[in-house]
Amino acid sequence: MAFDVKLKSLGKTARAEPDQPLLDAFLRDGVWLPHNCTQGTCGSCKCRVESGEFDHGNAPLSTLTEEERAQGLLLGCQARAKSDMVIEPITAVEDDVVHHPLRDVAGRIAVLEDIARDTRRLVIELDDDMTFLAGQYAEIKVPGTSAWRQYSMANPPSETRRLEFHLKRTEGGIATDQWLFRRAAVGDRVELKGPLGNFGLFRPQDDPAILIAGGTGLAPMKSIVQHALAEGLIPEIWLYHGGRGAADLYDGEFFEALADRHPNFHYRPCLSEDTWDGRCGMVTDCVLEDFKSCKGMSAYLCGPPAMVQAAGKALKRRRMPPRRTFKEEFTTAEHADAPLAKAG
Numbered sequence: 001m002a003f004d005v006k007l008k009s010l011g012k013t014a015r016a017e018p019d020q021p022l023l024d025a026f027l028r029d030g031v032w033l034p035h036n037c038t039q040g041t042c043g044s045c046k047c048r049v050e051s052g053e054f055d056h057g058n059a060p061l062s063t064l065t066e067e068e069r070a071q072g073l074l075l076g077c078q079a080r081a082k083s084d085m086v087i088e089p090i091t092a093v094e095d096d097v098v099h100h101p102l103r104d105v106a107g108r109i110a111v112l113e114d115i116a117r118d119t120r121r122l123v124i125e126l127d128d129d130m131t132f133l134a135g136q137y138a139e140i141k142v143p144g145t146s147a148w149r150q151y152s153m154a155n156p157p158s159e160t161r162r163l164e165f166h167l168k169r170t171e172g173g174i175a176t177d178q179w180l181f182r183r184a185a186v187g188d189r190v191e192l193k194g195p196l197g198n199f200g201l202f203r204p205q206d207d208p209a210i211l212i213a214g215g216t217g218l219a220p221m222k223s224i225v226q227h228a229l230a231e232g233l234i235p236e237i238w239l240y241h242g243g244r245g246a247a248d249l250y251d252g253e254f255f256e257a258l259a260d261r262h263p264n265f266h267y268r269p270c271l272s273e274d275t276w277d278g279r280c281g282m283v284t285d286c287v288l289e290d291f292k293s294c295k296g297m298s299a300y301l302c303g304p305p306a307m308v309q310a311a312g313k314a315l316k317r318r319r320m321p322p323r324r325t326f327k328e329e330f331t332t333a334e335h336a337d338a339p340l341a342k343a344g
């Protein structure tokens, strides 16, 4: 039996199945709620419960403390309704962006290639369109398991049938080490759901932008850059891609060709451990060297959490207001629910 869950101030209601996270129910009904990770690590989907019964699902105590639970807070991406409910997101819901409803799609692997150290490009040809905004992500179901993992689309949103992803291997990881780098093959069927996420280029902007990517944090940047240049949405763009060594960088020729065609786009790969004839040093230090002030600019940061946090602090020192700094941290969750199935 499904329950009615109402957003108090917006007055909008979603039908939530007993085993369905509340966030999932709202996004499928086309009602946007703030969220960043859908895995219980970021806390951006916290809501206050006004009335009704629910359980917290797999909400980790590190993200939703006992004290917050006692105050009547829940994580929208984890909590399940046990009765009709009224809730209120604690982060303001921006209503000037048209979001695409969350939906299930399926497709087959069309491309699987090594592009950098422990990094693969995965292209999935979908049976049906998945519309999304540049910078958003999808969840991919790891075949043969109950695990879902988040991966950002690298293709521009004009391509809705063919999604490109960049995956970095995590030692022992269910999605990467045990599936994508071991068992996956061109032609395999894959299930996905999307679009998801609060990170990306959701509206045209007047200020120039610095994009800083670590490793596969390049994926959403590739989507944002292509979309921004095709539609003229950002006046000037600097893209920094950081890696430890030359073996960690990829798609350099693609971005160099884009920079040749678009004088307002600048591509800056940086290496923190190898020496080469390009930029050397931590990617954030390279940005600090290049910009003495970031006043009047915005930034998009994506990749490992430590890099994103360091870049955010560096830009603040260069007088970029935090409200103009958009971040996506590629966090990994502790997953208790996804043993590898024996059968493929």
Ligand SMILES: Cc1cc2nc3c(=O)[nH]c(=O)nc-3n(C[C@H](O)[C@H](O)[C@H](O)COP(=O)(O)OP(=O)(O)OC[C@H]3O[C@@H](n4cnc5c(N)ncnc54)[C@H](O)[C@@H]3O)c2cc1C
Pocket (backbone or CB within 6 Å): 036, 037, 039, 137, 149, 150, 151, 152, 153, 165, 166, 167, 168, 169, 170, 171, 172, 173, 174, 175, 176, 177, 197, 216, 217, 219, 220, 328, 329, 330, 331, 332, 333, 334, 335, 336
């Ligand atoms: C919004 C978002 C977008 C993302 N986009 C991308 C992207 O575009 N490209 C990309 O490469 N990555 C991306 N990620 C990261 C990605 O979703 C996965 O977390 C990553 O690929 C690891 O998944 P895995 O299944 O291989 O590893 P997992 O099996 O999830 O393991 C991750 C780590 O946790 C440990 N671990 C697992 N379970 C437990 C447990 N129960 N207790 C203790 N430790 C445990 C593992 O040993 C491992 O070190 C994104 C993450 C988010 C949140």
Ligand code: FES
Pocket (backbone or CB within 6 Å): 034, 035, 036, 037, 038, 039, 040, 041, 042, 043, 044, 045, 046, 063, 075, 076, 077, 078
């Ligand atoms: S904790 Fe729910 S979206 Fe991140």
